[in-house]
Amino acid sequence: MKKPKLADVAKLAEVSPTTVSRVLNDRGYIGEKTRKKVYAAMEELNYYPNEIARSLFINKTFIVGVIFPTTSNPFYGQLIYHLENVCESLGYKVLLCNSGGREDKERAYLEMLQRHQVDGIIAGAHNRGIDLYKKSRMPIVSFDRILADHIPVVSSDNYRGGELATQHLIDRGCKKIIHINGPRELETPANLRRDAYEDTMKKNNLPYRTYEISDTYLEDLFNENLDLEAVFASDDMIASKVINEAKNRGIRVPEDLKVIGYDGAEAVRMLLPDLSTIQQPIEEIARVSVEILMEQINQSDNFEVKNVTLPVELIKGKTT
Amino acid sequence: MKKPKLADVAKLAEVSPTTVSRVLNDRGYIGEKTRKKVYAAMEELNYYPNEIARSLFINKTFIVGVIFPTTSNPFYGQLIYHLENVCESLGYKVLLCNSGGREDKERAYLEMLQRHQVDGIIAGAHNRGIDLYKKSRMPIVSFDRILADHIPVVSSDNYRGGELATQHLIDRGCKKIIHINGPRELETPANLRRDAYEDTMKKNNLPYRTYEISDTYLEDLFNENLDLEAVFASDDMIASKVINEAKNRGIRVPEDLKVIGYDGAEAVRMLLPDLSTIQQPIEEIARVSVEILMEQINQSDNFEVKNVTLPVELIKGKTT
Numbered sequence: 001m002k003k004p005k006l007a008d009v010a011k012l013a014e015v016s017p018t019t020v021s022r023v024l025n026d027r028g029y030i031g032e033k034t035r036k037k038v039y040a041a042m043e044e045l046n047y048y049p050n051e052i053a054r055s056l057f058i059n060k061t062f063i064v065g066v067i068f069p070t071t072s073n074p075f076y077g078q079l080i081y082h083l084e085n086v087c088e089s090l091g092y093k094v095l096l097c098n099s100g101g102r103e104d105k106e107r108a109y110l111e112m113l114q115r116h117q118v119d120g121i122i123a124g125a126h127n128r129g130i131d132l133y134k135k136s137r138m139p140i141v142s143f144d145r146i147l148a149d150h151i152p153v154v155s156s157d158n159y160r161g162g163e164l165a166t167q168h169l170i171d172r173g174c175k176k177i178i179h180i181n182g183p184r185e186l187e188t189p190a191n192l193r194r195d196a197y198e199d200t201m202k203k204n205n206l207p208y209r210t211y212e213i214s215d216t217y218l219e220d221l222f223n224e225n226l227d228l229e230a231v232f233a234s235d236d237m238i239a240s241k242v243i244n245e246a247k248n249r250g251i252r253v254p255e256d257l258k259v260i261g262y263d264g265a266e267a268v269r270m271l272l273p274d275l276s277t278i279q280q281p282i283e284e285i286a287r288v289s290v291e292i293l294m295e296q297i298n299q300s301d302n303f304e305v306k307n308v309t310l311p312v313e314l315i316k317g318k319t320t
Numbered sequence: 321m322k323k324p325k326l327a328d329v330a331k332l333a334e335v336s337p338t339t340v341s342r343v344l345n346d347r348g349y350i351g352e353k354t355r356k357k358v359y360a361a362m363e364e365l366n367y368y369p370n371e372i373a374r375s376l377f378i379n380k381t382f383i384v385g386v387i388f389p390t391t392s393n394p395f396y397g398q399l400i401y402h403l404e405n406v407c408e409s410l411g412y413k414v415l416l417c418n419s420g421g422r423e424d425k426e427r428a429y430l431e432m433l434q435r436h437q438v439d440g441i442i443a444g445a446h447n448r449g450i451d452l453y454k455k456s457r458m459p460i461v462s463f464d465r466i467l468a469d470h471i472p473v474v475s476s477d478n479y480r481g482g483e484l485a486t487q488h489l490i491d492r493g494c495k496k497i498i499h500i501n502g503p504r505e506l507e508t509p510a511n512l513r514r515d516a517y518e519d520t521m522k523k524n525n526l527p528y529r530t531y532e533i534s535d536t537y538l539e540d541l542f543n544e545n546l547d548l549e550a551v552f553a554s555d556d557m558i559a560s561k562v563i564n565e566a567k568n569r570g571i572r573v574p575e576d577l578k579v580i581g582y583d584g585a586e587a588v589r590m591l592l593p594d595l596s597t598i599q600q601p602i603e604e605i606a607r608v609s610v611e612i613l614m615e616q617i618n619q620s621d622n623f624e625v626k627n628v629t630l631p632v633e634l635i636k637g638k639t640t
Contacts, residue, residue, distance in 0.1 A: 003379065003437060004457070046455050048434040052375050059323065061372065063415075070401050074587050077397030081390050084418050088425075093432065095383075096416040098404050105408075112413065114368040117323060135366050137324070240591045267394050271560045271591045 004045040013041035024049050055117070064293065065113035065121045067097040067106060068143075074265040075235070075282070076124070079143070082286030083122060090294065092119070099125035106130055114138065120293045123147065126188045139296035141289045144189040152296075153307040154289045158189045161278040161312040162196025165232045165260045168276070170204055172258055172320055174230035177201065178221060179210040180242070181234040190234045193262065197232055213238070218245050228257060230320070236261035236268045236277055243275075243319065258320040269315075276317035281310050324365040333361035344369050375437070384613065385433035385441045387417040387426060388463075394585040395555070395602070396444070399463070402606030403442060410614065412439070419445035426450055434458065440613045443467065446508045459616035459623075461609045464509040472616075473627040474609045478509045481598040481632040482516025485552045485580045488596070490524055492578055492640055494550035497521065498541060499530040500562070501554040510554045513582065517552055533558070538565050548577060550640070556581035556588045556597055563595075563639065578640040589635075596637035601630050 006024075010017040015034060022028045023038040041047070055061045064087050071077045084094045095118060097109040106125050110132045113121055123133070124143030133140065133147040140147070144155040169177050179197040181190055194210055201208035211217045218241060222228070233239035239261030243253050251257050264279030288308050296303045326344075330337040335354060342348045343358040361367070375381045384407050391397045404414045415438060417429040426447045433441055434456070443453070444463030453460065453467040460467070464475040489497050499517040501510055514530055521528035531537045538561060542548070553559035559581030563573050571577050584599030608628050616623045 005379075046434070046457055048431070048437075050437055051435040052372055052381065052437050055372050059325075066416075070397075071391040071404075072394070072398040072401040072586060074392070074394050074397065077390075077394065078392040080416070081392040081418050084391075084416050085420070088417075093436065094416045096386075096400070096404050096414045097408075098401050100405070111368070114366075115371040116413065117368075117370055117372050137366055237587070237590055244593055266392060267557070267587070268591060270557055271588060273564055 004047040006047075006050075008045055009038065009041045009047050012045060013037040059117075061117050061119055062091055063093045063095055063116070063118045064290075065095045065097060065109070065116075065118040066124075067099055067109050067113075067121065068124045069101050069126070070098045071096070072098075073237070074267040075263045075280075078265045078267070078282050079124070079286055082283045083290060086287055086290040090290070092290075097125075101125070103130065107132060110136075119297050122289050122293060126186065139293055141293045141296075143285065143289060150305055152292050152305050154285055154292065154310070155189055155308075156280045156285060156310045156312050158192035158312075159196045161262060161280075162193035162232075163200050164312065164314045165193070165262065165278050166197045166200040168314055168316070168320060169230040169232060169258055169260060170200070170206070172230070174258055175206055176225065176227055177206065177208070177230040177232060178225060178228060179208070179232045179234070180217065180221070180238050181210055181212060183212045190262075193234050218242070222246075222249060222251075230258040231260075233259065233261050236263045236265065236272070236275060239275060239277070239319075240268075240272060253319050260320050264313075264315060274318035275315075276320040277315050279313040279315050281312070284310055324367040326367075326370075328365055329358065329361045329367050332365060333357040379437075381437050381439055382411055383413045383415055383436070383438045384610075385415045385417060385429070385436075385438040386444075387419055387429050387433075387441065388444045389421050389446070390418045391416070392418075393557070394587040395583045395600075398585045398587065398602050399444070399606055402603045403610060406607055406610040410610070412610075417445075419447065421445070421447065423447040423450065427452060430456075440617050442609050442613060446506065459613055461613045461616075463605065463609060470625055472612050472625050474605055474612065474630070475509055475628075476600045476605060476630045476632050478512035478632075479516045481582060481600075482513035482552075483520050484632065484634045485513070485582065485598050486517045486520040488634055488636070488640060489550040489552060489578055489580060490520070490526070492550070494578055495526055496545065496547055497526065497528070497550040497552060498545060498548060499528070499552045499554070500537065500541070500558050501530055501532060503532045510582075513554050538562070542566075542569060542571075550578040551580075553579065553581050556583045556585065556592070556595060559595060559597070559639075560588075560592060573639050580640050584633075584635060594638040595635075596640040597635050599633040599635050601632070604630050 006020050007017055010020045020038055022030055023035055068076045087094050099106040120139035122141050140151045142151050142153045181194045198208050211221050231242050239259050242259050246253055246257050261277040264277045326340050327337055330340045340358055343355055388396045407414050419426040426445045430452045440459035442461050460471045462471050462473045501514045518528050531541050551562050559579050562579050566573050566577050581597040584597045
């Protein structure tokens with residue numbers, strides 16, 4: 001099963017390859033009968049004009065590379081769905097790269113995308129120390145992380161989200177509120193949620209403590225805080241783990257323990273409609289990211305780097 | 321920000337384009353000093369050899385197109401994650417197409433992928449009446465649906481899954497068991513789950529009834545079956561809706577109502593660890609699909625069409 005080539009079309013239509021090419025590009029005089037023969041041959045062979053050859057000629061592939069941790073996570077799955085949709089509406093295709101949180105994979109993908117001459121990249125895989133971004137001259141938009149001075153960053157307001165979540169728990173009458181987050185040295189945007197939590201607790205003269213994800217953080221958290229009133233988890237998956245662990249220990253949510261998450265992906269809200277969370281504007285993040293990427297692709301030299309921060313929203317569910 | 325070209329490298333290195341090309345392809349005699357100058361210029365410009373030109377030359381793009389409804393759904397998100405991972409390990413890239421359940425989009429993607437000369441397609445978007453698949457001569461693998469005689473189908477054992485779910489509810493002592501599924505005319509593989517449910521109920525001399533998804537199916541189901549004992553939902557998202565509706569009506573799961581779902585995506589099992597479900601072997605489906613696609617790509621003419629059905633597993637949770 002070889003891909004049919006222009007020469008195969010010419011052979012079947014009993015014309016020269018030049019004639020087929022003229023029909024395809026609507027160039028020069030071609031009789032109606034010849035045109036029909038060529039189209040019939042294309043149809044029969046299921047031949048598609050080679051977009052690769054065209055890319056080479058115009059030095060543009062209409063491909064955008066997207067690098068994210070994994071489509072398996074509902075938040076990234078939804079973000080990538082919207083990114084692909086917006087690209088498609090503009091005539092761009094998406095090459096998907098799941099870096100799975102691995103630095104070596106992210107680096108290999110970056111090189112691959114450049115070899116493959118993609119027109120631009122949207123990068124949201126939070127690995128550290130990838131200096132390839134700094135060297136790159138390609139159009140790139142970063143989701144939620146500073147990659148280099150010349151690369152614009154699109155994010156939602158992580159600090160504000162952290163404030164909203166913490167203040168909501170305080171307003172509900174909680175004093176002993178714990179935060180769960182990834183290790184600070186990962187330099188993810190979730191660190192801003194942590195900063196906001198700690199600042200808000202300080203402002204209210206309340207003691208604060210952040211548990212970093214580890215093999216035992218969930219047990220530790222419950223064993224070390226028997227008087228625990230509330231948990232602000234830095235994403236909805238972690239929030240659901242806290243709720244399930246509470247259930248297993250006979251702790252009632254929200255009566256004995258209030259829990260709020262972060263992200264608000266559609267699938268998660270469908271599965272856990274009761275969960276209080278901070279809703280990121282996922283579709284808007286996708287739209288703005290592609291918009292800024294297209295500005296870079298089209299305006300080339302006079303493009304000005306600007307970072308965009310989108311608003312978040314508190315969803316008051318039944319778990320707080 | 322234009323992509324650097326071979327000519328730019330030549331100019332900076334002060335050599336001819338032919339010399340750069342020789343260095344890149346390791347062809348002909350090139351002095352060590354010249355080679356170093358060329359590499360230094362490539363490094364400085366962040367130049368990547370053009371894989372597009374190479375594709376055209378060898379008539380192979382090392383790209384696989386994947387067409388699925390949406391990465392936003394945790395099941396497809398995880399399947400696509402694994403598909404991309406397996407492709408990547410074999411040196412293939414993935415062009416992502418979210419058809420969003422729309423026939424026109426699926427058709428447009430199919431044409432785009434062929435124009436773009438992908439080496440093969442993995443298709444799992446269950447739209448009807450797309451005869452482009454029948455005409456295509458490309459390597460294609462279908463997930464879970466018959467597309468054409470020459471296209472192999474990879475699926476998990478949908479009939480067995482339906483049997484396992486239904487029998488499990490009967491074994492738990494339920495008699496009034498309802499099934500929820502999409503409209504039968506959609507011709508999805510979930511129809512086999514429905515057939516198995518209806519056959520198993522008949523075999524046990526129990527009355528059966530399938531509710532098809534509509535705007536009011538959830539209300540109807542609860543209002544029309546006050547003595548309802550169990551629900552077998554054709555996917556986990558629907559199962560979670562049933563559980564939430566039961567909760568809102570003060571019906572206890574599993575005491576008053578037992579619920580089992582289908583799919584068992586990682587993210588859903590993390591969010592709803594108590595949910596009983598039929599686990600599809602998602603990673604295995606991805607591995608086998610890519611394997612069969614590669615057989616087609618590599619063996620071309622003597623490829624034999626074979627369909628593969630993978631085993632499913634009953635997960636006994638706390639909702640049954």
